[in-house]
Amino acid sequence: MDERIVLLLALQGKDQQCSDLSARVEDLKVQRLRVERKRSEERATVDSLRQHLESMQRDSRLKNLSVDELDLKIRDYQKQLEHGIISFKEMEALRTKIANQRRRISDMEDDALLLMEEIEATAQRLEDAVVELAQREEKFAADCEEIDAQLARTSEEITRLEDERTGIAAAIPAHTLTRYEHLRTKFADPVVPFVDGSCFGCKLNVSEIVIERVRSDLEIVTCETCSRILYAP
Ligand SMILES: [Zn+2]
Incomplete structure (x- = not known):
């Protein structure tokens, strides 16, 4: 076989290996992005649960403050009832106000209790989610490390090739x-053999003259149809 064909085939072999490895690099980069995206999503889920909990805790504090304020108001009304010099009509009005405020307090305390239960359940869920995320973070880090190692190895291999x-x-x-x-x-595959009288690249017939020229090893011969460089198998 013509020495140039031998070299071209070696060159083509390296090019094909490089192109396979480049595809592998792209694939690894996609894998890494996928791991990073999954990690971001899982972090965001835990963050949003934490924000939800914090917002409920704020809400709960405000509700307790409102209950305290109402309670103070009721005490104030009671003081007026006990010590104030007021008319019977005013006393009746105060008693109605006190009854109304007590009902409101009772409703608010029911709400606050429900909220406290929800806060406790959410706090537990958050605690579990944080533990689970910590385990997942280890897995994500290990996956990224493995992908990075493969990327480094593949890049070195490409440089060598x-x-x-x-x-x-x-x-x-x-x-x-x-x-x-x-x-x-x-x-x-710019360099192909002819097989059974056909170019292995385009699969079309190669003329007898071309085959003879290839066999003579005197020159570089190309396929008349696709222009690939031909060699005798
Ligand atoms: Zn061809």
């Missing part, structure tokens, strides 16, 4: 290399 490729390319005559590079912009 590119160095080897440079060495091989340097041994190929310039015009042949240019032709190969041009074909490579169109095909993943």
Whole structure:
């Protein structure tokens, strides 16, 4: 086989390996993004549960303050009832006010109690979620580390292949290399054998004359249809 064909096949082998590894790099980057997205989502879920809890706690504090204020008002009304010099009509009005405020307090205390129960349940849920997230964070970190290690290994491998490729390319005559590079912009396999009288690239017939020229090993011969560089298998 023509020495140039041997070199071109070696070059093509390196190019195909590089292209496979580049696809692997892209795949790994997608995997990493997926892990990061999942991690962000799980962090956001815990954050939103924490915010929900904090908002309920604020709400609960405000409710308790309102109950205290109402309670003070009732005491004030009672003081007026006991010690104030007021008319019977005013006393009746005060008693009604006190009864109303007591009902409101009772309703508010029921609400506050329900809220406290919800706060306790949510606090427990948050605690569980935080523990679970901590475990998931370890898994996310381990996954990212593994992906990064694979990315580093793959990049090193690509650099090594590119160095080897440079060495091989340097041994190929310039015009042949240019032709190969041009074909490579169109095909993943610029150098193909003919099999059963057909070009292995485009699968179309190769003329007897072309086959003879390939076999003679005197020149670089290309497929008449797709222009790939041909060699005898
Ligand atoms: Zn062809």
